[in-house]
Amino acid sequence: MTDLSHWIERTFGHRPRDLSDWQRALTHASHGDNHYERLEFLGDRVLGLSMAEWLYETFPEEPEGALSKRFNALVTGAVCAEIAREIGVPAHLRLGKQARDDGASDSDNILGDVMEALLGALYRDAGLDPARAAIRRLWADRLHAGSAAPQHPKSALQEWAAANNRKPPVYEVMDRSGPGHAPRFTVRAAIPKLAESTAEGGSKQEAETAAAEALLREVRVVPAKKSRKG
Structure with missing residues (x-):
């Protein structure tokens, strides 16, 4: 089992069956044509659905407006980038030399996009239930950080x-x-x-x-x- 496989299993609670999507999720366009953008598109929807469902269940008395405030605060690119750093994504990024020299491995834009792409890879490799479980584990501290719905x-x-x-x-x-x-x-x-x-x-x-x-x-x-x- 490769180092990448170990990291995926440890981080997402799933032993990958096929590493191709995972490698793609970690690849920036500066490194090659087979990069993360399509998986990011998918992962964004997986995160959105999972988060909306979780908030709906967790705050049953809150109206739609309050749930929307919580949702918008939790799925931002900045939050996704924070979580990407916490789980060690920068060490696994595949970047072109110029992008790496320019500090792309610490870019909120790139790390946020890659985090969503990884969720897309998890969904394709394991299905919605493992993706939902990973999101609830990785975002748990932030979901319960405050009792009142945050306002943008x-x-x-x-x-x-x-x-x-x-x-x-x-x-x-x-x-x-x-x-x-x-x-x-x-x-x-x-x-x-x-x-x-x-x-x-x-x-x-x-x-x-x-x-x-x-x-x-x-x-x-x-x-x-x-x-x-x-």
Whole structure:
């Protein structure tokens, strides 16, 4: 049994019957044509269904809106990347030399995608039940991390603006840098005529979320500052 097989069995609780999909799930496009993107597409759906079912069972009294907040917080690329690091995915990634030199093995975008691709490989090799079981084990600490449904920073900022009779927040990409496989985005979030914040991320969505979070912290103290001026 290969080192990869041992790692798969130890990590996902399944002894692989065929390593081809697993190898593909760990292969970036910079390494060859047989890369993870199709498996990522499949794994994203496996994760979504498994997570939705799990939340439905675990929080039977919560309405759809609260379940959606939990769902959106748990399936982000950043969370998938965190779990990929925790289980040791970077050591098994197959990258082209340039991508590796550029730090692709620690890219949230790539690790998040590979995590989903691995779930796709598990589903194809073992079926839905083992995939569901692996997701529940790997995401368990995060599912139960808080009693209240988390609110996405962009939604929270939108609600704050509406509650305070402000115009809706707007987002603008200020800069995009880095190689194609490991981009960096700088995004500005603003509530017109009130305040703005900028933040970086490995994707436009990640940068927007970080900018919204920073702006939310700022605007919650702006009214108090203004009232003292009066």
